[in-house]
Amino acid sequence: AQSVTQLDSQVPVFEEAPVELRCNYSSSVSVYLFWYVQYPNQGLQLLLKYLSGSTLVKGINGFEAEFNKSQTSFHLRKPSVHISDTAEYFCAVTLGSGNTGKLIFGQGTTLQVKP
Amino acid sequence: DTAVSQTPKYLVTQMGNDKSIKCEQNLGHDTMYWYKQDSKKFLKIMFSYNNKELIINETVPNRFSPKSPDKAHLNLHINSLELGDSAVYFCASSQGAGRYEQYFGPGTRLTVT
Numbered sequence: 001a002q003s004v005t006q007l008d009s010q011v012p013v014f015e016e017a018p019v020e021l022r023c024n025y026s027s028s029v030s031v032y033l034f035w036y037v038q039y040p041n042q043g044l045q046l047l048l049k050y051l052s053g054s055t056l057v058k059g060i061n062g063f064e065a066e067f068n069k070s071q072t073s074f075h076l077r078k079p080s081v082h083i084s085d086t087a088e089y090f091c092a093v094t095l096g097s098g099n100t101g102k103l104i105f106g107q108g109t110t111l112q113v114k115p
Numbered sequence: 116d117t118a119v120s121q122t123p124k125y126l127v128t129q130m131g132n133d134k135s136i137k138c139e140q141n142l143g144h145d146t147m148y149w150y151k152q153d154s155k156k157f158l159k160i161m162f163s164y165n166n167k168e169l170i171i172n173e174t175v176p177n178r179f180s181p182k183s184p185d186k187a188h189l190n191l192h193i194n195s196l197e198l199g200d201s202a203v204y205f206c207a208s209s210q211g212a213g214r215y216e217q218y219f220g221p222g223t224r225l226t227v228t
Contacts, residue, residue, distance in 0.1 A: 032214050034216075041222075043119070043207075043220050051214050088156055090158065099214075101163055101170075101171070101209060101212030101215070102171050103158075107156075108156045108158075
């Protein structure tokens with residue numbers, strides 16, 4: 001069975017500072033990896049995804065993530081955050097084959113950007 | 116145009132009542148989902164339909180019954196509501212399963228008193 005662990009429940013950071021949100025997954029088979037963002041009182045929106053190929057994935061709003069198979073990690077980074085990046089961030093995994101579309105989410109990380 | 120819409124946005128009801136949440140997508144997707152987000156913001160899939168056929172049915176109480184009248188709609192009916200059903204319910208859709216992005220609705224906040 002697959003599982004996802006987001007290592008930080010809250011990450012406070014000052015505006016224009018870099019940030020990294022950590023995600024580790026567990027799976028005995030190949031997986032697809034996703035990062036979603038949830039702004040207050042809204043649904044989730046896809047930031048980026050890793051399916052195959054280049055391990056560095058670029059997404060919307062200046063975010064990027066690096067897939068590390070040996071460390072089973074998919075950490076999300078942004079070099080300079082804005083106040084508007086304050087939101088809940090979810091790492092998710094789904095099977096790479098024989099897939100029903102079932103997304104398994106991590107517990108979420110609250111990014112708090114301070115002025 | 117709203118891609119995935121849900122009604123109602125807020126639902127307050129008493130224990131024991133029966134309620135429904137409606138979801139519609141105008142993206143032409145084949146696959147639709149229901150997720151539950153609890154008070155700690157943990158998201159868990161409940162159901163998934165592909166072309167009106169149920170393909171995911173997680174360990175959800177029988178009081179929850181999804182219905183897909185057509186590919187664009189996936190409704191969730193809940194019987195005999197309990198306090199523990201209080202949560203935010205999200206509908207989502209995708210072009211297919213697996214590698215495809217899931218598009219989420221705005222959520223329905225259900226409060227059972």
